[in-house]
Amino acid sequence: MTADTTVNTPAVRLRGIGKAFGTAYAVRDVTLDIRANEFFSILGPSGCGKTTLMRMITGFETPSEGTIELGGAPATGVPPHKRDLNMLFQSYALFPHLSVYENVAFELKVRGRPRGGIRAAVDEALALVRLEGYGDRAIAQLSGGQKQRVAIARALIGRPSLLLLDEPLGALDQKLRAEMQLELKKLQREVGVTFVTVTHDQEEALTMSDRIAVMDGGRVLQVDTPEAVYERPATRFVADFIGTSTFLTGRLAAAELVVAGLGALRVxxxxxxxxxxxxxxxxPENVSVARTEEELPRVPDGRGVALPATLQQTVYLGSATRHHLTLADGGELLAESGGADRGGLSVGERVWVGWDAERSRVLAE
Incomplete structure (x- = not known):
């Protein structure tokens, strides 16, 4: 099946997709478009349905309901090997008994590509992932990052319209994972292929994606840009899963939220x-801590919220210091300051916390 990746045709179109295993639904009523040539992430905790959704796109699972189109063409009944896509697995699925060259060339050999054309295509694919000269090496001689590059070269050598990545960086250490996030995004832009990745790693999704779909309980809760998902979460789950948030619960009254034990807070x-x-x-990064209310940063137009609190603990995170505070109602509030800055505060000290109401978010209970 050849995908039509014109600008106005989504690379993937899902309408009312559901998947049931017996009486239990793993995916429920998912409707979304994945644009051509974008880096799209499906993000959520274990068991949220993201892998099942990806397997339905690839054809390894059949939807119980709904329709799937790839490049504008119906995908129902089309087997995986006839869909214009490829997959990159967390385990890389490389053949240990074959060389780097033979691993990358494998798909083209199966397709019957002439030998001369295979050599040129493999050289181009290895150059794309910066592994020139590695063709004769054994897989066992490679580092984890190099193995992943080989897997990417193999996945892209046939120039599919769609590449699906299943937790692609999960096997790498933290530093290499951060480097490969940028490498993958750069590579996606260079090859002009639609990348769809499935991950539970928030930082990974925020760093690489053009858009993110956040899933929980088999449903898509929000689809938007990384900035919008982080700054304007649609639900409490999204706000809690993407980054860290403190939640104050109360009842809305005009432009305020009335919280028992804290009073009316500007929203x-x-x-x-x-x-x-x-x-x-x-x-936390939007909350300031000071010894007195007067020392809190000034907020324009009466948008400021200021509350007394007690500093319970400070945790050094490297790029920031996180303060754990208790409010008058007994609830916890988190605040962050840059680097090792503790502001001269001591654990157990009575302080003031404050933030700009416009940097908070009202969410339905």
């Missing part, structure tokens, strides 16, 4: 009805 614009029980999500 940003929202669409929930007055009197609704709701959560106010606040990111």
């Amino acid at each position: 940003p614009a929202h669409t929930l009805p007055e009197g609704t029980s709701a959560h106010l999500a606040v990111r």
Whole structure:
């Protein structure tokens, strides 16, 4: 099946997709478009349905309901090997008894490509992943990052319209994983292939993706850019899963959230009805800590929120120091300051915390 990847035709179109195993649904009512030539991530915890959704796109699973189109063409009944896509597995699935060259060339040999054409294509693919001169090496001689590059070269050598990546960086150490995140994004832009990755790693999705679909309980909760998903989460789950948030729960009254034990807190614009029980999500990096209320950063237009608190613990994270504080109602609040900056504060000290209401988010309970 040849995919039509014109600008206006999605690389993948899902409509009402569901997958049941017996009476239990792994995926429920998923409708979304994945654009041609974008880096798209399906993000969620273990058991949320993301891998099952990917397997339905590849054809390894058949939807219980709904339709799938690839490049504008119906994919129902089309076997995996006839779909214009390829997969990159976390285990890499390389053949240990074959050389780097033979691993990359394998797909073209199976397709019956002439030998001269295979050599040129393998050389081009290895150059693309910066492994020129590695063709004669055994797989056992490679590092983890080099093995992944070989797997990427093999996946891309046939120039599929769609490449699906199943937890592609999970086998790498933290430093190499960070490097490969940027490498994969750069590679995707260079080859002009639609990448769809499945991951539970928030940082990975935020770093690499043009857009992210966040899943939980078999459903897609939000699809948007990394910035929008982080700054404007649609649900409490998204706000809690992407990054870290503190949640203050109360009842909405005009432009305020009334929280028992804390009083009325200024909130940003929202669409929930007055009197609704709701959560106010606040990111730690948006919370300031000072010894007095007057020392808190000034916020324009009366948007500031200021509360007394007690410093319970400070944790050094390298790029930031996280402060764990207790509010007057007994609830915990998190705040972060840059690097090793503790602001001269001591554990057990009475302090003030504050933030700009526009940097918080009102979410339905």
